[in-house]
Amino acid sequence: MSAIHLRAMQWPDITEVHAIETSVFAVDDWSVEQFWSELAQPTRHYVVAVDDGVIVGYAGCFVLPPDADVQTIAVSPASTGRGVGTALLQWLVACASRSGCAQLLLEVRADNAKAIGLYERAGFERISIRRDYYAPGVDAHIMRLRPLARVVDDEQ
Numbered sequence: 001m002s003a004i005h006l007r008a009m010q011w012p013d014i015t016e017v018h019a020i021e022t023s024v025f026a027v028d029d030w031s032v033e034q035f036w037s038e039l040a041q042p043t044r045h046y047v048v049a050v051d052d053g054v055i056v057g058y059a060g061c062f063v064l065p066p067d068a069d070v071q072t073i074a075v076s077p078a079s080t081g082r083g084v085g086t087a088l089l090q091w092l093v094a095c096a097s098r099s100g101c102a103q104l105l106l107e108v109r110a111d112n113a114k115a116i117g118l119y120e121r122a123g124f125e126r127i128s129i130r131r132d133y134y135a136p137g138v139d140a141h142i143m144r145l146r147p148l149a150r151v152v153d154d155e156q
């Protein structure tokens with residue numbers, strides 16, 4: 001079985017990434033332009049997971065020390081349950097740590113048990129709830145991972 005590789009997202013990846021986006025998010029999916037806008041901003045850091053030349057997942061964060069926020073994370077339906085989401089999340093945590101952030105925050109639909117499980121396994125805790133955040137009756141959980149390990153990247 002081939003290994004799945006993580007690498008920084010690049011402009012030409014957006015078409016493939018957007019195809020996954022529309023397949024996993026039924027509502028509020030990002031447009032191609034939103035991905036372009038995200039990649040254009042130096043505070044944003046995006047990664048893709050590649051399996052045999054095909055992008056199977058992606059994630060990104062907004063880094064503004066001392067805080068970082070998870071912007072998005074998704075895995076193509078055919079590739080879930082293999083640890084890709086966990087690996088992408090670990091990449092975001094390392095990115096935030098390397099950038100000197102003390103905590104990583106995110107918001108997640110309260111009914112997204114799979115994502116909440118992923119975040120809890122990584123050590124995130126629920127710190128508050130935003131009622132009707134996504135739609136009437138659809139709340140958001142705000143989750144936080146802290147403290148982040150202090151990581152110094154000798155390559156940079």
Ligand SMILES: CC(C)(COP(=O)(O)OP(=O)(O)OC[C@H]1O[C@@H](n2cnc3c(N)ncnc32)[C@H](O)[C@@H]1OP(=O)(O)O)[C@@H](O)C(=O)NCCC(=O)NCCS
Pocket residue numbers: 024025073074075076079080081082083084085086087107108109112114115117118
């Ligand atoms: C949430 C999401 C990113 C998880 O991605 P994933 O690649 O399936 O995540 P993982 O494989 O790391 O973990 C998922 C499950 O697989 C299991 N798993 C991980 N590696 C495994 C392996 N090698 N063998 C068997 N099972 C494994 C995990 O234990 C976990 O089980 P659980 O969900 O029953 O607790 C993905 O389902 C997704 O894209 N959902 C739609 C988009 C979304 O909701 N994004 C989050 C918005 S806040």
